[in-house]
Amino acid sequence: MSRKEQEHDRCIVHVDIDAFFASVEQALVPQLRGRPVAVGSGCIASCSYEARAHGLSAGMSLGKARRLCPGLVVMRGSHGIYRCFAARVWELCREVAPAVETLLDDAYLDLSGTGRLYGDPRAPVGALRRRVRAETGLALTAGIGPNRMIARLASSDAKPDGMLMVGRDGVEGFLVDRPVEDIPGVGPKTAELFRKLNVTTVRELRRVPRETLERLLGKVGAALYERAYGRDTRVVSTCEIPGTISRETTFHRETTDPVEIRGMLYYLVERAMKAVRELGLVTRSVAVKIRYADFRGDDARSRLAAPTDLEGDVYAAALELLGRLHTRRVALRLVGVTLSAFRPARSDQLGLFDNAEDDRHERIAAAVDEIRSRVGFSAITAGKSLDLLGRLRQDSNGYVLRTPCLTK
Amino acid sequence: MIIEDLREPVRVRADFSGEGVVPRLFERRGRTYKVDAVNGHWIDREGSSPVHRFSVQAGGDTFFLSLRTVDMTWWLEKVILDG
Numbered sequence: 459m460s461r462k463e464q465e466h467d468r469c470i471v472h473v474d475i476d477a478f479f480a481s482v483e484q485a486l487v488p489q490l491r492g493r494p495v496a497v498g499s500g501c502i503a504s505c506s507y508e509a510r511a512h513g514l515s516a517g518m519s520l521g522k523a524r525r526l527c528p529g530l531v532v533m534r535g536s537h538g539i540y541r542c543f544a545a546r547v548w549e550l551c552r553e554v555a556p557a558v559e560t561l562l563d564d565a566y567l568d569l570s571g572t573g574r575l576y577g578d579p580r581a582p583v584g585a586l587r588r589r590v591r592a593e594t595g596l597a598l599t600a601g602i603g604p605n606r607m608i609a610r611l612a613s614s615d616a617k618p619d620g621m622l623m624v625g626r627d628g629v630e631g632f633l634v635d636r637p638v639e640d641i642p643g644v645g646p647k648t649a650e651l652f653r654k655l656n657v658t659t660v661r662e663l664r665r666v667p668r669e670t671l672e673r674l675l676g677k678v679g680a681a682l683y684e685r686a687y688g689r690d691t692r693v694v695s696t697c698e699i700p701g702t703i704s705r706e707t708t709f710h711r712e713t714t715d716p717v718e719i720r721g722m723l724y725y726l727v728e729r730a731m732k733a734v735r736e737l738g739l740v741t742r743s744v745a746v747k748i749r750y751a752d753f754r755g756d757d758a759r760s761r762l763a764a765p766t767d768l769e770g771d772v773y774a775a776a777l778e779l780l781g782r783l784h785t786r787r788v789a790l791r792l793v794g795v796t797l798s799a800f801r802p803a804r805s806d807q808l809g810l811f812d813n814a815e816d817d818r819h820e821r822i823a824a825a826v827d828e829i830r831s832r833v834g835f836s837a838i839t840a841g842k843s844l845d846l847l848g849r850l851r852q853d854s855n856g857y858v859l860r861t862p863c864l865t866k
Numbered sequence: 867m868i869i870e871d872l873r874e875p876v877r878v879r880a881d882f883s884g885e886g887v888v889p890r891l892f893e894r895r896g897r898t899y900k901v902d903a904v905n906g907h908w909i910d911r912e913g914s915s916p917v918h919r920f921s922v923q924a925g926g927d928t929f930f931l932s933l934r935t936v937d938m939t940w941w942l943e944k945v946i947l948d949g
Contacts, residue, residue, distance in 0.1 A: 482906075485905065485906050485921075486905050486906045486921035486928070486930075487905070487921065487928045487946055488903075488905055488923060488928065489867055489928065489946065489948050531867065538910060538912065539908065539919075541912075542908040542909060542910055542911075542919075543908060545911075546908065546909075594906070594908075595905075595906060831912070832913060832914040833913055833914065834912060834913055854912070854913070855912065
């Protein structure tokens with residue numbers, strides 16, 4: 459099959475679990491059905507559509523949410539339950555599609571080349587949605603399109619609990635009058651730049667020459683030019699090498715206590731590095747993000763001397779970044795760690811100065827991971843996160859954080 | 867609505883058929899509760915052996931039960947009272 463034919467045969471589905479955490483709570487607790495529900499502690503991690511009707515949204519402080527919606531029911535949330543539900547939904551998706559890329563509460567399914575098996579893709583996707591509903595009680599919204607971008611936009615239009623297919627012939631009409639912010643890669647800063655250029659819709663973006671976009675935005679500009687015409691060649695990747703792995707949380711109480719802040723930073727690094735090792739990767743880049751009590755924030759990134767899958771090196775770099783960032787004498791509300799620049803651990807080049815100490819740390823990390831995977835994360839509390847004992851409640855999955863954390 | 871975290875052992879009568887397990891009755895503090903509906907069932911594979919977890923409806927309240935396959939013991943994890 460030629461490349462053009464392959465391109466013509468592409469069929470990508472974007473599925474999204476509607477109001478994921480809140481929907482799980484409503485499925486498991488019938489008393490919550492039909493009521494405005496928010497999941498979170500301090501701020502909203504997820505809220506039901508009944509809550510959204512009152513203007514509530516993720517990230518909003520619970521104080522403000524309660525003022526807007528006095529009948530709001532707030533659930534603390536459970537990362538362990540959400541993880542199990544997500545795993546089951548993605549399992550069902552894998553029974554339908556040859557390639558599935560899972561994210562937090564959404565996934566891309568590649569149905570390219572299944573035309574002879576399924577015919578109209580709406581049939582298997584509709585059956586998948588019914589099965590997910592029957593087995594988990596969750597609503598799955600689906601968008602079907604010739605590429606990731608169109609599928610993603612279609613699912614966003616189909617929400618809640620809907621399905622929308624945009625065929626190759628329908629892309630033009632579907633895309634041209636949309637706001638430019640709908641194009642993946644156009645964030646707040648780029649949108650602001652476009653506004654200054656009087657570019658607010660995709661149609662207007664098409665009038666900007668490719669060379670101009672490239673000069674303004676580099677490679678991203680070239681990609682945006684293509685996407686403005688509905689072209690998106692990003693593949694659905696089943697290979698679990700994520701762009702980033704992040705762990706962040708708000709503190710139960712805003713804090714200036716360096717012991718608590720460092721303890722939380724270590725714990726977040728530990729959680730992120732466990733995910734890195736589970737994927738068989740090493741990381742080369744670490745970023746730290748903080749937000750002060752007055753909601754001002756900052757972040758910084760640093761490149762590690764060598765790729766690693768051990769907490770020690772990453773924590774040292776993260777601590778240095780934290781010291782650079784936390785300069786104001788104001789309590790912290792949030793801290794977060796983001797790892798990136800991954801590559802498979804096996805392909806890691808042998809160092810000239812590898813030593814027995816590194817081997818020992820690797821063996822310890824492997825043993826700790828093994829115990830935690832058998833008994834639960836809380837089976838071993840290590841390093842600076844010991845300082846959180848007595849300050850935070852623990853369950854078998856680790857410390858109970860204020861914001862349930864299910865980032866990938 | 868009152869939420870109580872309990873984590874206490876509990877006697878459960880359940881149907882085992884094929885690959886599935888469905889709790890039917892359970893006893894708590896000398897009282898027998900009939901399961902009116904299973905709101906949800908999920909399998910937690912985090913530990914060494916899977917744990918079957920259930921949200922069930924009994925007498926207007928919601929109970930979270932778990933079956934630990936390592937020793938086949940039932941636990942009442944949480945109750946949500948409709949108050």
